[in-house]
Amino acid sequence: MSESRFRLGFLTHVQGRGDLGEAYRNAQEYFVVADELGFDVGWVAQHHEPLQGGGLSSPWTFLAHAAARTRKIRLSTAITIIPLEHPIRLAEDVSVVDTLSGGRVEIGVGSGSGAAEYAVFGQDFEQKRELTTAGLHTLRAALAGAEVGPGFTIQPPARCDFSDRIWQGIFSEAGARFTAQEGSNLLLNRATYGYDEDTDVVQRGWADAFLAEWTLPRRPRIGLSRFVFPAKDRKEALHQIEDGLNNATAGFVKRGTFPAGQSTEEYLRRFHAFIGHPDEIIEALQKEKVLPVATDLITQFNPGIPDFDAAVKALELIATEIAPALGWQPQ
Numbered sequence: 001m002s003e004s005r006f007r008l009g010f011l012t013h014v015q016g017r018g019d020l021g022e023a024y025r026n027a028q029e030y031f032v033v034a035d036e037l038g039f040d041v042g043w044v045a046q047h048h049e050p051l052q053g054g055g056l057s058s059p060w061t062f063l064a065h066a067a068a069r070t071r072k073i074r075l076s077t078a079i080t081i082i083p084l085e086h087p088i089r090l091a092e093d094v095s096v097v098d099t100l101s102g103g104r105v106e107i108g109v110g111s112g113s114g115a116a117e118y119a120v121f122g123q124d125f126e127q128k129r130e131l132t133t134a135g136l137h138t139l140r141a142a143l144a145g146a147e148v149g150p151g152f153t154i155q156p157p158a159r160c161d162f163s164d165r166i167w168q169g170i171f172s173e174a175g176a177r178f179t180a181q182e183g184s185n186l187l188l189n190r191a192t193y194g195y196d197e198d199t200d201v202v203q204r205g206w207a208d209a210f211l212a213e214w215t216l217p218r219r220p221r222i223g224l225s226r227f228v229f230p231a232k233d234r235k236e237a238l239h240q241i242e243d244g245l246n247n248a249t250a251g252f253v254k255r256g257t258f259p260a261g262q263s264t265e266e267y268l269r270r271f272h273a274f275i276g277h278p279d280e281i282i283e284a285l286q287k288e289k290v291l292p293v294a295t296d297l298i299t300q301f302n303p304g305i306p307d308f309d310a311a312v313k314a315l316e317l318i319a320t321e322i323a324p325a326l327g328w329q330p331q
Helices: 020-037 059-069 087-101 115-120 125-143 173-182 199-213 234-254 264-270 278-285 308-325
Strands: 007-012 041-044 074-077 107-110 166-170 185-188 222-230 273-276 296-300
Touching: 007 020, 007 308, 020 041, 020 059, 020 308, 041 059, 041 296, 059 074, 059 087, 087 125, 107 125, 115 125, 125 166, 166 173, 173 185, 173 199, 185 199, 199 222, 222 234, 222 278, 222 308, 234 264, 234 273, 264 273, 273 278, 278 308
Parallel strands: 007 041, 007 296, 041 074, 074 107, 107 166, 166 185, 185 222, 222 273, 222 296
Antiparallel strands: none
């Protein structure tokens, strides 16, 4: 079997249409289904403040449970909000899950975007970049087995080298260049906000800046998160995602991120959405400007909140029709 052009992942924000416990249980089932379908990586997003239909505050507890229920799929976060974690405790959690999973763990980190979260955890939101950098340096040292205090290293020690398993989420060209300088892999969000240009036009510039700045001998890695929801046709896809889409859009309009009074199609463009029949999605992704330089395609349904059966079917269509048409091969 020829090597895949990219690794295939899926990202869940752990949302649902029922109670929160059901959303958590369903998200665990998505990991099991994705593992059986050959997805390479399963990702979860950390949110301390509630999202519509859920949100996950403790990703490493969640991933420990997912590790016990899966065999091959790698486990990661997009992202862990590192300024709101003690980096040594975080390194211990990561290393425990890595040990239990047989070395399947990666970690994406970032600074988050919620001032209220920072206030609750007693951190200065205006210092989020500095806190992220300092926390990441400590995390990286701890996972490398370095002493993070006099005579103190974390246990269990990391099973293997973590240097190419750390990702940083960024939202600017400067952030992309900084990530390369730090030697982290690049995580690109599902969409850019505050730009009139299409997301892939903006992010391709960021990806190129990251690659231009990269100096390490190992291969630079770019994770491309995209809102992908296939169904039997576009009408059915819209039916499944419209409630979540409308709720998220209203929030973006209220914050001034999106202009008010636009059509559904315009808001889908601003979310850089790929929805509808698999053939329609394949055609659109073949024109995606960042995908040719990406090493990981990370699909997500957010801001849509499809029902469980529709979500499982969407994962099947992504793994059996869409991703193979783009050059991916299952495990």
